Amino acid sequence: MRYFQLIGVVSLIPAVASAEPAALSAGELSFDIDQEAQAAAPEFGLAGQTRLTIGTGVAFDLEQDDDSTDFNLNVAWSRFVVDDFEIRLELGGWYFDQEPDAAWGINPNFVLRWHLVNKNRWSIYTDAGIGFALTSDDVPAGGTSANFTPRAGVGLTHAIGTSANRLELGVRWHHISNARLTGDANNPDRDGIMGYAGISFPF
Numbered sequence: 001m002r003y004f005q006l007i008g009v010v011s012l013i014p015a016v017a018s019a020e021p022a023a024l025s026a027g028e029l030s031f032d033i034d035q036e037a038q039a040a041a042p043e044f045g046l047a048g049q050t051r052l053t054i055g056t057g058v059a060f061d062l063e064q065d066d067d068s069t070d071f072n073l074n075v076a077w078s079r080f081v082v083d084d085f086e087i088r089l090e091l092g093g094w095y096f097d098q099e100p101d102a103a104w105g106i107n108p109n110f111v112l113r114w115h116l117v118n119k120n121r122w123s124i125y126t127d128a129g130i131g132f133a134l135t136s137d138d139v140p141a142g143g144t145s146a147n148f149t150p151r152a153g154v155g156l157t158h159a160i161g162t163s164a165n166r167l168e169l170g171v172r173w174h175h176i177s178n179a180r181l182t183g184d185a186n187n188p189d190r191d192g193i194m195g196y197a198g199i200s201f202p203f
Contacts, residue, residue, distance in 0.1 A: 042164065042202075044157075045084045045118045052077055053088075055198025059174040062191050068098040068140065070174065070192065076111075077203065084115040088129070096139050105135035107149055121159045125170075128152040133176060140188045144178045151175065157200065168198040 042049070052075070059070040076090035088111040096103040109131030117124040131149040138145055155170020177189035 044120050044159070044164075044166070045080055045086075045115050045123065047080050047082050050077065050079045050203045051086075051200050052203040053168060053198045053200040055168065055196055057194050057196025059192040059194035062193060068096065068190065068192075070190075070194075071095045071097070072107075072194075072196070074198075076198075078113070084118050084123075086113045086115075087111070088113060088127075090129075090131070092131070094133065094135070096135065096137075098139065098141055100141060101137045103135045103137035103139050103145075105133050105139065107131050107133040109149065109151070111151070115157075123157045124154070125157070126152075126154050127170075127172075139176055140190045143188045144181075147176045147178050149174075149176055153194075155196075160199075164202045166200040168200050169196075171195050 055072075055074050055076070057072045057074075059072070061068045061070075072092050072094050074090050074092035076088045078086045078088040080086045088109075090109040090111060092107040092109065094103075094105040094107055096105065109129050111127050111129030113125050113127035115123040115125045129151050131151070133139070133147045133149050135145045135147070139147060151172050151174065153170055153172025155168060155172075157166045157168050159166055172194050174192040174194035175189065178187050180187045
C-alpha cells in the first residue's frame with residue numbers, strides 16, 4: 001500500500017514544478033507598478049495640455065549702490081498651444097526690501113515659454129514676458145508705484161517620481177521701470193538677477 005502511495009506522490013512532482021507561480025515577488029511587483037505608472041503619465045509638452053504652477057523666487061539688484069532685495073510668490077496657469085510651446089498667465093505677489101521704505105505689490109504677467117529640449121522626464125526652456133506691477137510705495141524709491149516688468153530667462157523642469165507633477169528651476173533678468181511715462185527724471189529703474197523655483201501640476 002505504501003508503495004502505491006509513494007508512486008502517486010512522485011507522479012505529482014513534474015506537474016507542480018511546471019505550474020506558474022501564483023504571485024510575484026515584492027521586487028517584481030514594485031517594478032511592474034512603476035512601469036504602469038510611467039506608462040499612465042502622459043508625455044510632457046503636447047499641444048492642448050494645461051498646467052498650474054505655484055512658485056517662489058528672490059531677486060538681487062545689480063547696481064552696486066543699491067542693496068535692495070525683492071521676494072516673490074506666484075501662481076501661474078499655462079497651456080501648450082503647440083508641442084513644447086506654452087503661454088502662461090501669472091499673478092505674482094512681491095515684497096520689495098528697499099531703502100528708505102519697503103513696499104508690497106501685485107504683478108500680473110504674460111509669458112511665452114519654449115521648451116527647446118524636451119526629453120519627457122526633463123526639459124530645458126527659455127522664456128520671455130511682460131507684466132505690470134502696482135505697489136504700496138514707489139519702486140524703486142523716487143520712482144512710481146505703477147511699473148512695467150519685462151523679463152527673460154532660462155530654466156529646466158524635471159518630473160517628480162513617476163507622477164505628472166514637475167519641479168521647475170530657473171534664472172531670469174528682473175527689471176522694474178515705468179518706461180518714462182512720467183518723464184526721464186522720474187524713472188529710476190531696477191535691473192537684477194532672479195532665481196526661482198516652483199512645482200507644476202496638470203490642470
